[in-house]
Amino acid sequence: MKDDNCIFCKIANGEIPSSTIYEDEDFRVILDLGPASRGHALILPKNHYQDVCALDDSVAAKALPLAAKIGAAMKKALGCSGFNVVQNNGRSAGQTVFHFHVHIIPRYDGGPEMVSWKPGEPTKEELSETAELIRNEL
Ligand code: AMP
Ligand code: ZN
Numbered sequence: 671m672k673d674d675n676c677i678f679c680k681i682a683n684g685e686i687p688s689s690t691i692y693e694d695e696d697f698r699v700i701l702d703l704g705p706a707s708r709g710h711a712l713i714l715p716k717n718h719y720q721d722v723c724a725l726d727d728s729v730a731a732k733a734l735p736l737a738a739k740i741g742a743a744m745k746k747a748l749g750c751s752g753f754n755v756v757q758n759n760g761r762s763a764g765q766t767v768f769h770f771h772v773h774i775i776p777r778y779d780g781g782p783e784m785v786s787w788k789p790g791e792p793t794k795e796e797l798s799e800t801a802e803l804i805r806n807e808l
Pocket of ligand 1: 677688700701702703704705712757758764765766767768
């Protein structure tokens with residue numbers, strides 16, 4: 671369940687060195703080489719999954735508690751007052767490495783704006799039509 675051409679498979683399994691902050695049998699958590707803020711970390715599963723839709727249920731169940739644990743440690747260690755948990759799926763969503771990963775981005779008081787969007791203003795009809803389209807595929 672590793673992909674020989676995947677850099678995150680190699681990092682997660684220790685074949686390429688990284689700044690590791692946590693490791694267990696399922697995951698390695700590393701510092702991002704291009705951080706959005708000091709301490710920006712990536713949770714990498716050791717097995718290869720392209721994105722959240724491909725993820726094994728048991729790995730998925732462990733990923734969010736691990737994000738919480740890492741975020742809490744960042745608050746103590748780095749003095750950030752919050753953190754974002756970000757996870758991109760697909761090129762249009764900003765995914766650039768196609769091995770599932772979770773970003774944990776420390777946020778500091780007075781720090782720059784990030785992970786934000788301009789709220790749209792859909793009508794009630796548009797909301798209900800959109801909700802129905804998605805519901806029908808579940
Ligand atoms: P995404 O855009 O969600 O696919 O995120 C990919 C992230 O991986 C980016 O934030 C990159 O800075 C980071 N990244 C890419 N290659 C490496 C690497 N070799 N070590 C650490 N982080 C990396
Ligand atoms: Zn991989």
